[in-house]
Amino acid sequence: MTETPERADGLTELTRRKVVVAGGAAVAVVGVGGGLAATAFADDSTTTGSASAAESSAAETCYALTTETTEGPYYIDADKLRQDITEDQEGIPLTxxxxxxxxxxxxxxxxxxxxxxxxxxxxxxxxxxxxxSGGGGTPPTGAPTDIPSGTPTGEPPSGGPGGGGGGHQEPTDDERYLRGTWRTDKHGYVIFRTVFPGWYxxxxxxxxxxxxxxxxxxxAGYxxxxxCHTGQLFFDEESVLASAEVEPYSTNTTTRTTLDEDTIYPDNGHEGGLLHLAYNKKNIAKGVHATLTMGVAPDxxxxSTDTPPGGPTETATPSTSATAS
Structure with a gap:
């Protein structure tokens, strides 16, 4: 690590590239109502991420590149140009x-x-x-009773174990809920309205x-x-546990993988896509506001061909036919 240059007046001079914050804490609230995390839900609110003096500063700072992660098997380049991607899906409102x-x-x-x-x-x-659920199909309820014999003569299924893996899968239907594309404004912001995701x-x-x-x-679209960036956005465990108490999430009986257990989450906080969240901790069903500043390399x-260096690709859980994506 290089030493910070000294100014003639003896003060330390910080170059912009040395002012790096993890994934956007300093600017996440700037321009999002000026104090969303602190005031959105008054005394009954909870915020995750960081709430510091830096967040109240209007000064722009440089950011570490937001971590690239695998695209997963279920991307559809449908060019659905819209901000509200909810359609008829039930769930906790998410902005x-x-x-x-x-x-x-x-x-x-x-x-x-x-x-x-x-x-x-x-x-x-x-x-x-x-x-x-998860694009992997319904696991079989019973164990096979016969023992396969012979050597397979056909080509193996594409996409890795479970029919999903890290490779792209062709759509099976024309539904496009919870998908959308929108443009950033002159300040780099884009807003989507959707529902809090579930799990598989x-x-x-x-x-x-x-x-x-x-x-x-x-x-026709874009x-x-x-x-220039393919990534994933993540939710902290506290918010997910709160959502699990609300219908229809409470009816989801699938075993849930926690953030710490996940093999795709890069475990580096906001730089890795961990969202800043604001919601009423006594009633998350009223809605959740999620923000993040993403640093990208536009050139x-x-x-979808990216695999994080040394990182995992998305593969099915070996014990079931459910696919991670």
Whole structure:
């Protein structure tokens, strides 16, 4: 680590690249109502992430690159241009506000296309309803009684174990709820309205996200350009436990993987996609506000072929046919 240069007056001079915060704590509240985390729900609110003097500062700071993670098998490039992706899905209302900045220059990325997609409260992805919870199908109820013989002569199924793995899976239906694309404004912000995601076997609660730049907005959608970030957004354990007390989440009997147990979460806080959350701790059913500033490298390409260095790909839980995504 290089030494910080000294100014002529003897004070320490910090370069912008040395002012790095984990994934956006300092700016997460700036421009989101000015004090959302502190005042959104008065005395009955709880906020996760960090609430510090830095959050009240209007000064922009540089950020570490938000961690790239695997795309998962269930991305659909449908160009559903909309901010409200709820459709008819039941669940706790979730307002997701993301800010996208160039991690090198700290400048906001305007007119970038941001995709998000996630499972329903019961762990089902639209476009893959035929595969059941998590896209992996319904596990068999009984053990096989016969012993297979011979050597398989056909090609193995694509996508890895359980039919999902880290490879893309073709949709099984035309449903597109809980999926959408919207553009960032001149300040780099994009807002989505959805529901708090549920869970399925093998994965913690999460939202998938992509950021596309250098393309063109048309009536048909976002065309051209390249994907500069592919990641996932995560929820802390306290909020997930609170959601599990509310219908329809309370009817989800699937064994839940915690944030600490998840093999995809990079375990590095907001830099890795851990959201800042604000909600009424006595009644989370009223709704949740989630924010995060994401630092990206707009000149780089990070698409579905990425695998984090040394990191896992998304594979099915060996003991079941449910797939992690």
């Amino acid at each position: 997701l506000r993301l800010k996208v900045i160039d991690a090198e220059t700290c400048k906001p990325l305007k007119n970038a296309a941001v995709d998000i997609w996630h499972c329903s409260a019961l762990g089902v992805y639209s476009g893959y309803e035929g595969m059941g 076997q093998g994965r913690c609660v999460h939202i998938h996200v992509k950021v596309h730049v250098d393309g063109t907005w048309t009536d 065309e051209g350009g390249h994907t 780089e390409t990070h698409d």
